Amino acid sequence: MRSSSRLLAFAPVALLACASAPPSPSSSTKATTNAAVKPAPSAGPIRVALTFDDLPAHAPLPPGVTRLDVVRSILATLAAHHVPPTYGFVNGAKLKAHPEDAEVLTTWVRAGQLLGNHGFSHMSLGEGADVAAYVRDIDSNEEVLRAYSPPGTPEKSWKVYRYPFLQEGTSKEVFAHVRTHLRDHGYRIAEVSIDFGDWAWNPAYARCAEKKDSAAIAALDESYVQDAKTFLRWSIGAAKEATGHDVPHILLLHLGAFDARALDAMLLAYEKLGVQFVGLDEAMNDPIYATETAYFGKWGEGIFEQLSDGVGTVSLPMPLMPLALLDGICR
Numbered sequence: 001m002r003s004s005s006r007l008l009a010f011a012p013v014a015l016l017a018c019a020s021a022p023p024s025p026s027s028s029t030k031a032t033t034n035a036a037v038k039p040a041p042s043a044g045p046i047r048v049a050l051t052f053d054d055l056p057a058h059a060p061l062p063p064g065v066t067r068l069d070v071v072r073s074i075l076a077t078l079a080a081h082h083v084p085p086t087y088g089f090v091n092g093a094k095l096k097a098h099p100e101d102a103e104v105l106t107t108w109v110r111a112g113q114l115l116g117n118h119g120f121s122h123m124s125l126g127e128g129a130d131v132a133a134y135v136r137d138i139d140s141n142e143e144v145l146r147a148y149s150p151p152g153t154p155e156k157s158w159k160v161y162r163y164p165f166l167q168e169g170t171s172k173e174v175f176a177h178v179r180t181h182l183r184d185h186g187y188r189i190a191e192v193s194i195d196f197g198d199w200a201w202n203p204a205y206a207r208c209a210e211k212k213d214s215a216a217i218a219a220l221d222e223s224y225v226q227d228a229k230t231f232l233r234w235s236i237g238a239a240k241e242a243t244g245h246d247v248p249h250i251l252l253l254h255l256g257a258f259d260a261r262a263l264d265a266m267l268l269a270y271e272k273l274g275v276q277f278v279g280l281d282e283a284m285n286d287p288i289y290a291t292e293t294a295y296f297g298k299w300g301e302g303i304f305e306q307l308s309d310g311v312g313t314v315s316l317p318m319p320l321m322p323l324a325l326l327d328g329i330c331r
């Protein structure tokens with residue numbers, strides 16, 4: 001049972017924090033073992049589509065940094081690395097509390113980037129979820145997506161759904177209900193194949209910036225890039241195990257201040273490993289993302305974790321996130 005060993009490894013640092021709430025902003029990257037993950041040999045470039053969740057606002061900000069600073073920095077880095085138009089997944093409810101963050105969305109779109117649906121209020125589809133309310137929440141986000149897309153944008157462009165917390169339902173019935181709703185409304189699903197838990201660096205960075213602890217921030221810089229590389233290698237290995245070859249990957253990131261800070265170094269590291277950045281459309285077309293994984297657990301999982309915990313076609317042990325570092329730093 002990989003799930004239970006993963007939970008045991010995860011428990012000491014993180015279970016307390018998620019006892020009453022979903023464990024992370026967009027996913028619940030969990031750890032199993034820190035067995036070394038060897039880079040898998042790969043024919044041709046490693047293709048990776050970047051995606052950003054939680055627009056227009058994710059996680060606490062360090063002192064003196066605004067949401068606009070975050071989006072502008074990310075956009076500049078994407079341009080510098082010639083990343084193709086990139087999806088940002090929107091939670092429209094955030095604009096109610098902070099209408100000024102509308103400028104984050106307009107700035108994103110004006111730069112030629114794309115919008116996708118992440119649910120109006122980022123609802124959980126974990127245990128006990130109200131499925132009727134959940135699908136209403138998907139629909140009610142459409143007004144925002146329509147309003148902020150450039151005039152003439154076909155609905156098909158923003159009818160791409162990223163499940164909040166990557167949770168797709170804890171039973172076959174719930175899973176099927178939401179999938180049917182999405183299909184009937186013309187949605188494609190933006191699964192994830194690389195989730196290194198980038199979200200966890202953002203609150204740690206806000207704390208360290210508050211304390212002006214530059215040594216701690218340097219440790220965050222290094223660990224973020226290292227973790228991003230480790231999980232890329234694991235995903236390549238898992239793809240080969242599941243399909244016999246590599247697949248175009250979909251990387252989960254968030255519109256956070258630390259993501260903005262570390263993005264350039266991370267993309268550089270990926271380029272050195274032979275990564276070529278592709279659009280989400282190209283990646284989503286790969287049949288791996290339409291595979292029936294038969295995973296109905298409470299944790300949000302990327303596609304290879306689902307295959308591991310569902311049909312069992314992946315057995316490569318997942319690497320560990322440095323959760324102890326991230327939870328404890330700058331307290």
Ligand SMILES: [Zn+2]
Pocket residue numbers: 025026027053054118122164165
């Ligand atoms: Zn999210």
